[in-house]
Every structure is written in structure tokens, then in C-alpha cells.
Amino acid sequence: MHLRNMTLYSIFVRNFGGTFRAVEEDLPRIRDLGVDAIWLLPIHPIGTEKRKGSLGSPYAISDYRAVNPEFGTMDDFVHLCGRAHALGLKVLIDVVYHHTSPDSVLVKEHPEYFYRKPDGSFGNHVGDWSDIIDLDFENRALWDELIDTLCFWAQYVDGFRCDVASLVPLGFWLEARKRAESVRPGCIWLAESVEHGFIRYSRMQGLVALSDSELYQAFDICYDYDVYEDYVAYAEGKLPLSAYVKSLERQESTYPADYVKLRNTENHDRPRTAELFPDPTVRENWLCWNFFQKGLALLYCGQEWAADHTPSLFDPDPVLREGKPMHEALLKKLIAMKKDPLFADGVYTPEARENDVIVSAWTLGDRKAVGVFSMRGNPASVEVPLSDGAYRDLLSEAECAVQNGRIVSDGKPLVFLVG
16 A cells, blocks of 8 residues: 555554553554554653653653553563554554653663763753753764664564654664664654754754755655644634645655655644634544645544644643544545545645635546635635536535536535546
């Protein structure tokens, strides 16, 4: 299956029942949605020195080669991976190789692997990250240490989501991918690429800051943070829809022809969609648009319940998963739709139309997918690239008419598969 046809489900074990066993118990439900892979936020022990909150950030890791005992044992983790594989799910784990906790195993065993401030003390380059210290990639022995660790985990998992991958040298990632491939052929590599402003700021400080185009040399998938700022600006009424769509169109000529973006409207670092768009109809349009776009779709745990609270990374804060998920039926349709070869190999065009509507099309031979998404939930009559006639909406299963090249939307999303 092409990566553009896949859906990835993100889980922070602490907020998802708290143990590997709890995650394992929910895998059949996740698979039943049609999800193809799960991504576990860091599973490793957390440092205690300079800890944020009562439990600490999972991104302040103290031991790369162990699992957090709060989550269970290594055997529990291996069992979880085996159960996921038996269900047909791939497993990705978080890789945090830009920094460790100040009291990590590596600090004690190899202090030479770390960045030093002018006064000789350990430190970091991003002041807000006060609970970590940076690794020093000038030390080539560090490369072997980290890549050996990747190869260890590649025995069990199918891929890696690499935290702030932009701030780690490209040469390291290229070598890491080559060596991990010998352990896990077809390993999936997802880069947390960063916003344009973060890249510019870091380069002005003389630091490594890789663009998405550079990262695509080593990674299969990059975040869509290059358009995230425009997405939020539109949500807040600071930019017109056309500016956001123009950013998406630029991706088509900026990146390699086979580029894959991680499409998401929310994740563990960003506000919930329901927080940005409280109106259910608007939120539904954004959810559907996220799956219609070119790229791999991310589903953040709780999104299927339309959760409006972004869980803390530092304190106990379980995701509420009670009752039937509000978006369950819709997600099953979207995830199934995503698997159509159209959404991997077709020609893709997003366009901003009047009344805050996006009309987008995928074309492959004599087949076509057309989506109409009202990003403010407004009813509208819009021009669509379809011949006049009757078409069945994939989402509502209602019949809709195209007359004089236009279709009337009541504000709900519409998707048509033709041919």
C-alpha cells in the first residue's frame, strides 16, 4: 500500500489507559476503523532532573534502550507489537535524538556526547525546553550509539517518527536509514519537520535546521507544518482561505513528485480541531478535508470522539473514550476512501472558491474524485469539475445534482467518486 493511502493513529500510552496492555486491548477497535498503523509517543523512561509537571515530558528521555516501567515491561511492549501485527497494524515509535534528560544514562556513561555551553556546563539551544540537554552530533561515536539503538528497536517495530528531525544532521539520518533497513526492510520514516520561522531562527543561530526538501532525502513523510501557520491564521480569521490553499499548491512544485505529507488538523503538540472550530459542521468539513488531501492522514487519539481538550504531556490527563465515537461511521468511510489508488497516484488540485469553500479533485485515467468542503460551514452554490447529472455523495449517501456545472452545498462536506 502506498503511504498516501494510509491512516496513522497517534497514542500517548500514559493518557490511553496508562499501560501497553491497555493499548493492546483497544487495538481491535482501532483496526476496525480501517487504521493501518499506530504511532506511540515515546515509550522510554523519563528523567527526574528538571522534570516538568508531576510526571515529566515523554520527550525528556533517560534511557533509549528501556521502556517506561509505568507502561509495563519490555515483554509487554513486544506482546503489544505482536498483537498489532496479527491484526494487520504497523507500529511506529517516537525517536527523540536531538536531546535527552539531564540525568540520562548517556550523560553518565558518555558525557562527551553532549553539547557544552561556553562555561563548560551542559545545556540546550531552545530555552523553552528546560528539562533536556542537547546531544552533540560532531561526535561520530554518538552516531553509532544512536543507530545501534535504532537497529535494536527495528527488531520489533515497523517505523520511526523522529522528533524535531530538522535539527539533526542529514548525514546522520541517511546513515541511520541505511543501517535500520538491514534489520527492518521497508521501515517507515516520518520526520517532524518544523515551521519556516523555526528554520530561519535556528540557522541564524548557526545551528542545523533542515528544510523539508532536505529531509525528503532520508525520510518518507514530513509534517505539514510548512502550511500549519496559514491554517491557524485562517481559523482565527487573519488570512483568507485562498492564502491557505495557495500554501498547499506550492507544495506541489516545491517538493519531490513523490512527496508525502502527514496531514493533520491536530496532534499532541497542537490544539484540538474542536478547540479551533467549535461548530460541529465546520469541524466535520476539516476532518473530511484532512483525509481528502494528498498525504498520509493522522488521527490523534480522541479525535474520533471530537475531543476538545488537548491532553497534558507533563501530568496525568487521560483522554476520555466513553460511549460511541461521534465520528466513527464517518471515519470508516474516509479511511476506506483513502485507500483508493486515486489518492496515491492521481493528479491532485485544491482550489479556494467563494463563500470559504474548497473544491478539490483527484484524476486518474477516466476516474475522478471531487470534494466540496465548506470551511466555515456556509451553504453555497459552487462550480465543480463534473458534468451535469446526478451523483451519490460518498459521505451522506444522498443523491446530489450538478446543474450548469454547479452544485448546491448545505454546508456539509461532499465527496463524489466517478468512474
